[in-house]
Amino acid sequence: MTYPDPDDPVAPARPGVRPFLQSGPQQSTGGYTPTGEQPPVGASTNTLRPFVITAGRTDGGDPDIGMETQVTLVPGAPASRLTPETRAIVAICEESPISVAEISARLRLHLGVTRILVGDLRASGQLDVHVLENDTPDPETIMRVIRGLRSIS
Amino acid sequence: MDFDPSANRVVGTARIPGGAAPKKAPVPVKIIVAGGFGVGKTTTVGAISEISPLTTEAEMTSESVGIDNPGQATMKTGTTVAMDFGVLTIDQTLKLYIFGTPGQTRFAFMWDDLVKGALGALVVVDTNRIDDCYPAVDYFERAGLPFVVGINTFNGQMSYTVEEVRWALAVREDIPVISFDARFRSSVRDALLVVLDQALDKAIRMKS
Numbered sequence: 125m126t127y128p129d130p131d132d133p134v135a136p137a138r139p140g141v142r143p144f145l146q147s148g149p150q151q152s153t154g155g156y157t158p159t160g161e162q163p164p165v166g167a168s169t170n171t172l173r174p175f176v177i178t179a180g181r182t183d184g185g186d187p188d189i190g191m192e193t194q195v196t197l198v199p200g201a202p203a204s205r206l207t208p209e210t211r212a213i214v215a216i217c218e219e220s221p222i223s224v225a226e227i228s229a230r231l232r233l234h235l236g237v238t239r240i241l242v243g244d245l246r247a248s249g250q251l252d253v254h255v256l257e258n259d260t261p262d263p264e265t266i267m268r269v270i271r272g273l274r275s276i277s
Numbered sequence: 278m279d280f281d282p283s284a285n286r287v288v289g290t291a292r293i294p295g296g297a298a299p300k301k302a303p304v305p306v307k308i309i310v311a312g313g314f315g316v317g318k319t320t321t322v323g324a325i326s327e328i329s330p331l332t333t334e335a336e337m338t339s340e341s342v343g344i345d346n347p348g349q350a351t352m353k354t355g356t357t358v359a360m361d362f363g364v365l366t367i368d369q370t371l372k373l374y375i376f377g378t379p380g381q382t383r384f385a386f387m388w389d390d391l392v393k394g395a396l397g398a399l400v401v402v403d404t405n406r407i408d409d410c411y412p413a414v415d416y417f418e419r420a421g422l423p424f425v426v427g428i429n430t431f432n433g434q435m436s437y438t439v440e441e442v443r444w445a446l447a448v449r450e451d452i453p454v455i456s457f458d459a460r461f462r463s464s465v466r467d468a469l470l471v472v473l474d475q476a477l478d479k480a481i482r483m484k485s
Contacts, residue, residue, distance in 0.1 A: 190393060191333075191362075192374040194302035221302035223374065225362055229331035235360070236335060254302040259394045261306060263480045265371070266396060269306055270473045272367030273466055 177209055177233075178240040186243045186253075191225040191235065194254040195242055201250045209233060210241050214250055221254070303366075307374040308472055309391060311417075312401035313409020317429040317459035318377035319361045321401060324465040325375060326363020333360050375469075388416055397423035397476040399468055401459065404428060404436040407445050414446055423475035427468045428456040 197217045206214060212231050216222060228238040245251040310318050323330045335358050361377040378391055392398070400413045410426070417424040428435060428442055435456060437445070443454040453475065457468040 187390075191376065191391065192305035192307045192372075192394075194305055194372075196302050223305060223364075223372075225333050225360075225374065225376070226331060226364075228333040229362075232334075234335065235333045238333075252302075256304065256394065260483060261394070261396050261476065261480055263477055263484060265304065265306060266473055266477045266480055268371055269367055269373055269396070270470060270477065272365070272371070272373070273470055273473065276365075276466060277463065 177207070178237055181240050186239070186246075188255040189224060189239050189243055189246075189253055191228075192223050193256075194221045194223055195227065196221045196252045196254065198250055198252050204248060204250070206250075209237075210245055210250075213238070213241055213245060217251060301370070303370050303372045305372050305374055307376055307395050308469060309395050309398035309422075310375055310377045310401060311379075311398055311410075311413035313403070313406060313413075314379065316401045316403040316406070316409060317431070318401055320459040321399070321427075321429075321465050321468075322361050322363040322375050322377045324459060324462045325365060325469065327366060328364055330361040330363045330377070333362065334358070335360060388420075392417075392420050392422050395422060397425070397472040397479075399425055399427050399472050402426055402428045402442060402446075403431075404442060407437075407442060410446070414448060418448075423472065423479045424452065425468065425472045425475060426452065426454040428454070429459045430456050431458070433458070 195217055197214065209231070213227055216227055216230060224238055224242055225235065227233070227242065228235045231238070233241070242251060242253060246253045310321050312318050319330055358379055360379075363375045365373040365375070367373055376391060378388065398413070398417050400410050400417065402410045414424075414426070426442070426446060426448060428439065439454050439456055446454070448454065453471050455468060455471055458464040
């Protein structure tokens with residue numbers, strides 16, 4: 125397997141792809157994207173500000189990825205080197221389809237960070253993100269929800 | 278009530294050990310539960326959800342505007358907002374998510390994401406602090422999202438009548454103002470059914 129050791133808390137990011145992943149905690153995240161090469165800091169992951177994990181991206185990623193959007197694992201996806209956060213997301217998607225909000229809550233990752241990382245994993249072919257075709261709910265679906273709610277006591 | 282929230286309500290699905298192939302993803306729908314701090318949003322979500330409500334934190338990058346009025350037992354930081362949500366499996370292909378969201382004006386930018394594709398909203402009101410729900414009512418009116426005002430009666434007591442609350446909120450005639458008890462599943466279910474009625478009306482209007 126080419127996966128990094130799961131017990132290693134700060135497995136190195138794939139070089140050249142997201143080089144700023146492990147940059148320092150004192151770095152400002154207010155929409156700032158670093159441009160220079162920054163050496164990794166040996167601090168533990170939980171001292172990093174949330175958007176350091178996303179290389180400074182705070183724009184929330186793909187607008188199609190909503191809180192309730194369902195995510196599944198791509199069967200037989202090529203193994204790739206993952207960061208601790210993205211590895212955890214892939215692992216949690218193995219069980220059954222799961223929403224972005226549930227991933228965020230169960231992994232204690234900020235919602236915005238989760239959305240960006242899910243977008244990354246989708247782009248790299250690890251995850252299927254089931255974006256709905258139409259934004260507006262149709263009457264049939266609403267009727268099904270009404271019937272479902274009525275049936276509970 | 279004989280409902281066990283920890284029970285797995287999905288029946289008839291064989292769990293393959295090791296999780297070979299993920300099941301087909303269900304269609305998610307969502308309802309927003311909004312209101313001021315401490316009005317019973319989390320209680321509402323917890324009453325109807327089949328799982329204990331989960332909490333997700335959204336990082337705020339905008340500047341705080343206005344002043345928090347968190348009541349006694351709440352502590353909110355300026356940069357992170359917690360959102361509670363629950364899940365109700367309608368059937369294997371349809372899942373209802375209920376998101377409880379803070380009703381502060383300064384979080385409005387987050388609501389744009391939240392209400393996208395939402396069926397509707399329940400605005401929870403505490404009659405002791407009616408003002409708290411104004412931002413939510415304003416927002417949903419402007420966004421054109423179907424919503425219902427739900428007065429949480431807590432111990433079955435209300436300082437004001439439904440009519441008085443309607444007058445204070447000055448909502449349109451066609452916006453239902455109801456009372457419910459956030460602690461009881463059947464009461465929350467009925468409140469959500471009123472929201473869904475509004476949602477259905479709108480969906481049918483949009484289709485024709």
